[in-house]
Amino acid sequence: MYAHRHAIVLGGSMAGLLAARVLSDHLEHVTLIERDPLPDENGPRKGVPQGRHVHGLLASGLNQLCRYFPGLRDALTADGAIIADMAERVRWHQRGAYKARFVSGYEGAFLSRTLLEQHVRRRVRALPNVTTLDATDVERFSWNEEHSRVTGVMLRAPRSLTTPSLDADIVIDATGRGSRTPAWIEQAGYVRAPERSVKIDIGYATRVYRRTPDDLPDADAVIISAAPPTSRRMGVLFPAEGDRWICMLGGWHGDHAPTDPAGYLRFAEGLGAQDIHRIIARAEPISEISTHRFPSSRRCHYERLQRFPEGLLVLGDAVSSFNPSYGQGMTSAALQAAALDRLMRDRRGRSLDGLWREYFRDVARVVSIPWDVVSGEDFRFRETTGARPPLVGLINRYVGQVQKASSTDPVVFTAFLHVMNMQKVPQSVLAPRVAWRVLRAGLARWGARERDATERTHAPVHDGRARPH
Ligand SMILES: Cc1cc2nc3c(=O)[nH]c(=O)nc-3n(C[C@H](O)[C@H](O)[C@H](O)COP(=O)(O)OP(=O)(O)OC[C@H]3O[C@@H](n4cnc5c(N)ncnc54)[C@H](O)[C@@H]3O)c2cc1C
Structure with missing residues (x-):
């Protein structure tokens, strides 16, 4: 018997899928709303442009996903993902040397972002109390008369609905970096959450190559970190299903890899170690070079607000979207979803009023760790500007x-x-x-x-x- 009837989750990417999965244990029904048409198959989509680029899943993120989706690990491996120890099987070059290689117990997943999302989406769609409305855009929140509570959402282009509005006991905004929550609550008379940003102007340039067993006999993946403040360039070569390498060459503050094949190879040659260049110089390229620009890390401090609408929470990149080069975004979303799960369990049978205070406090604890780590690293570059961490x-x-x-x-x-x-x-x-x-x-x-x-x-x-x- 559920104490609460209906949850709406906005955004059907990793954070939204995880939120829907968690809430399906606590509410009678969950509706997941996504602007893109959601394919059944593995492929890129407009709303997640980063999906073409390298996406490592850290061990703690993988553990959380497997906790919510039993059998996921085996299913990913069966589809060609590589699950490997992050110390033993990764050649990671940083600060002039390779990291020690040993069994750390931290096993991360190497696969395409789109395959991971496809598996998770399929499992969420199979939950009996979750309905997915894809190709459906959320236009705004609906409110009670006093504007003290979000009571649901108003939809644009509803596909199979006769009414453009949906009511809910709780709405979760997981619409990513472009979240409209700050603007929508401001229009309703609330103060925006204080924001911090760190300007880094990172550019990713990604090309996919055919992978053979001889390419890297003693490891599964390569990371070559930048060497700030002198070298702003990094490279990542991760395996993916289908015997492929996903190669990402990136750089801070405009030092971005060229998109012509010869320039791309030259950029790889200029990294702090030669592993990536050695492999891609002779591997067969099987894609064009695609790019993604990440101008700044951004964090909304919802935990600092004195007043916030009841019935509304925010999760994932919509709370904090940070420099992706440490691969922590999906893990952060998974840990935020786990925090929501814990709080919903504590509240079982009780009102959800005031939940936002505890929730944003716990989410801030999750987000502070990657935020402090990556923004600290970013400030090794003299060109980095914005919210400088103390000391x-x-x-x-x-x-x-x-x-x-x-x-x-x-x-x-x-x-x-x-x-x-x-x-x-x-x-x-x-x-x-x-x-x-x-x-x-x-x-x-x-x-x-x-x-x-x-x-x-x-x-x-x-x-x-x-x-x-
Ligand atoms: C280049 C790059 C590389 C990355 N690499 C890694 C990595 O290696 N490892 C890692 O863990 N993380 C990585 N990340 C971060 C990771 O992609 C995100 O943290 C993760 O996708 C979770 O984001 P999210 O679900 O909160 O938002 P998003 O992934 O941005 O998804 C938001 C969703 O909301 C939908 N939406 C938006 N507005 C509306 C609306 N009005 N109505 C309905 N739907 C809407 C969008 O279509 C989209 O599906 C990387 C990010 C980038 C940019």
């Missing part, structure tokens, strides 16, 4: 040491993976057990540099005589 220079110096130590010390790399997977707050890398190892690795690198310098000084010169002091 960012100091923190970045320490995080830089953590990143370097991750190439020799599995304990340090694991601490870093905890944060990247949003399992622990960024401050956890300051724990004495980790900090001591970071220091020890720094001293070892310093010692090695000193030894090198001494050896160079005492090395015989080419004519066989010792170099004079």
Whole structure:
């Protein structure tokens, strides 16, 4: 027996699908509304232009998805996805060295974004109490007379409805970065949530290649990070179903990869390591080069509002859309959906009034982790402008040491993976057990540099005589 009758979820991408899945446990009926026609098959669509680009699913995101969709992991693997340990099977080059390779227990998924969404969508559509209205645009919220509560939505171009309005006990906005909630609540007399943005002007250029087993015998994927502040370029080569590589070459602040094949290869050659260039220089390209521009990370601080309409929540990129290069967006959405699930469970049988306060508090905790990590990294570039995190220079110096130590010390790399997977707050890398190892690795690198310098000084010169002091 459900205490609440109807939920409406706006947006049928990853955040909306997850919200619909979670709410199907707590309300009699859920209606998922999506502007695009939703295909049954695996393919790109207009509302998710990033779907053509590389989309790694972090281990904690994969775990959440498998929790809500049992059997998903096997089904993805059967369709050609690769599920692999993020430390053992990834060649990750950062700060002049490859990360340590060992079994970390963090298994991420490598597949196309469209295949993942297709699997999740199919499972949500199969839920008996979820109805999907695709090719249906939401025009605005409907309100009670006092405008204290959102009571549903007004639709444009309703496909199979006789009435353009739908009522609900709760409406979830998962319409992504272009969410209209700030404008719609402002029109109803509310204050907009304070917003923070960080300007990064990242450009992605993606090309798909045929993948063969000899391409990368000792790993499944390659990441070559940028080396701020000097090099603004990065590259990612992830496997995908159908024996394909999805190659993404990207850069900050306008340093974007060219879209002609020769220029694309030259850009790959200019990365901090040669793995990607070596593979794509001889692999068969099977797509054009497609681009995506990401001007800024953006966060709406709904948790800071004193007043907010009852019956409305916001989830996913609509709350925070951040630099995608750490691959945390879908995991963030999954953890936000899990927070909603927990709160709905706590409220079972009770009114949902005031839920927004607890919900936005919990969502802010989820979002703060990736936000702090990526915006900190972004401020290593002098050109980055916007909401600067406090003490960012100091923190970045320490995080830089953590990143370097991750190439020799599995304990340090694991601490870093905890944060990247949003399992622990960024401050956890300051724990004495980790900090001591970071220091020890720094001293070892310093010692090695000193030894090198001494050896160079005492090395015989080419004519066989010792170099004079
Ligand atoms: C280039 C790029 C690369 C990325 N790489 C990764 C990665 O490697 N790993 C990762 O985890 N994340 C990645 N992300 C982030 C990830 O794509 C998002 O976090 C994820 O899709 C969740 O977003 P969302 O569902 O909140 O919003 P979106 O994916 O933007 O979806 C919003 C949905 O709402 C619909 N909609 C909008 N307005 C309306 C309306 N008025 N009525 C009805 N429907 C509407 C849209 O059609 C769309 O389907 C990347 C993002 C980008 C841009």
